Amino acid sequence: MARYLGRRLLQAVGVLWAAYTVSFLVLYALPADPVQLLAGADANDITAEQLAELKARFGLDQPLIVQYFTQLWNVLRGDLGDSIVTGRPVTQILGEAIPPTVQIAAVGFILAVIVGGGIAFFATFTRSRTLGDFLVGLPPLGVAVPSFWLGLLLIQWFSFSLQIFPAVGDGGPLAIVLPAITLAIPTGATIAQLLTKSLDTTLREPYIDTAWAKGARRSRVHLRHALRNAGLPALTMTGLVIGQLLSGTVVTETVFSRPGVGRVTAAAVQQQDIPVVQGVVLFAATVFVVANLAVDLVYPLLDPRIVLSEAPRRRSRAKTGPSAGTDAAPAVETESRVLEPAGGVR
Numbered sequence: 001m002a003r004y005l006g007r008r009l010l011q012a013v014g015v016l017w018a019a020y021t022v023s024f025l026v027l028y029a030l031p032a033d034p035v036q037l038l039a040g041a042d043a044n045d046i047t048a049e050q051l052a053e054l055k056a057r058f059g060l061d062q063p064l065i066v067q068y069f070t071q072l073w074n075v076l077r078g079d080l081g082d083s084i085v086t087g088r089p090v091t092q093i094l095g096e097a098i099p100p101t102v103q104i105a106a107v108g109f110i111l112a113v114i115v116g117g118g119i120a121f122f123a124t125f126t127r128s129r130t131l132g133d134f135l136v137g138l139p140p141l142g143v144a145v146p147s148f149w150l151g152l153l154l155i156q157w158f159s160f161s162l163q164i165f166p167a168v169g170d171g172g173p174l175a176i177v178l179p180a181i182t183l184a185i186p187t188g189a190t191i192a193q194l195l196t197k198s199l200d201t202t203l204r205e206p207y208i209d210t211a212w213a214k215g216a217r218r219s220r221v222h223l224r225h226a227l228r229n230a231g232l233p234a235l236t237m238t239g240l241v242i243g244q245l246l247s248g249t250v251v252t253e254t255v256f257s258r259p260g261v262g263r264v265t266a267a268a269v270q271q272q273d274i275p276v277v278q279g280v281v282l283f284a285a286t287v288f289v290v291a292n293l294a295v296d297l298v299y300p301l302l303d304p305r306i307v308l309s310e311a312p313r314r315r316s317r318a319k320t321g322p323s324a325g326t327d328a329a330p331a332v333e334t335e336s337r338v339l340e341p342a343g344g345v346r
Contacts, residue, residue, distance in 0.1 A: 108183030116191030142189025
């Protein structure tokens with residue numbers, strides 16, 4: 001496990017480096033000049049010397065390769081630089097924007113898991129074909145609905161008509177509800193689609209037939225035998241789901257006029273504020289990497305028979321030693337993962 005964790009951490013570092021490098025190259029390939037955008041309408045009144053001074057202030061007068069390694073070294077030291085537009089440190093801007101985003105993303109993720117998992121469970125559990133078909137048809141509708149239209153619809157119903165929740169802002173817990181629902185519906189629909197398909201496939205496995213033959217109750221078959229195995233593919237989607245939540249905050253925070261990473265990202269891209277955009281990219285990549293690493297570590301907890309072992313590799317290497325016979329099998333150089341049903345009947 002220590003070696004496995006070490007390899008995963010090295011991969012995580014590689015992903016973060018790649019995300020930073022790609023964002024750097026893409027942003028610097030844009031035709032617009034950040035200093036010109038900063039000058040705005042007064043750009044014609046600024047002399048060439050003043051523009052050169054602004055570029056030197058932000059290090060934009062250096063060759064591209066020098067800028068890259070200088071900024072990369074600063075990032076390794078925890079310095080994400082200063083915003084070209086506001087002059088504030090990027091870490092301070094992100095520190096203020098992350099908490100509001102985490103609030104609606106966390107509530108949205110919880111709602112998505114509850115609603116998506118509930119739809120998948122009852123769609124495969126019910127004996128009514130009509131109800132099952134209706135529940136199976138809900139996730140594609142949730143995926144197809146545009147987030148901005150859904151947010152505006154929720155504002156119209158629950159803010160203007162019923163006057164239950166505030167329409168905009170971040171004043172109190174009630175202001176989190178509508179943005180969280182807007183994020184939860186497409187995410188929960190994705191979870192429901194995958195989990196429904198996985199449950200439907202798992203319920204056809206031979207060990208499920210054995211459970212039925214031994215007289216297990218319907219709820220026990222679903223919860224203990226089927227759901228644990230069917231939930232593994234859905235768990236694998238956690239990293240992508242979190243990425244979907246982060247990307248959804250751009251639209252959601254704009255519709256509900258909430259501060260957060262989404263609005264910071266939209267403003268930074270529009271103004272070509274390179275340090276802020278790169279800071280957001282690093283934050284999103286870090287969340288994605290941490291989520292996927294956590295999923296890999298949770299797998300053995302859900303199913304102890306999912307084994308990450310070095311033993312098959314050692315045994316195969318031993319067979320190819322000097323004392324091995326002529327018919328020895330070649331060494332297996334890849335890590336072995338053994339999968340068996342978690343809900344098998346004993």
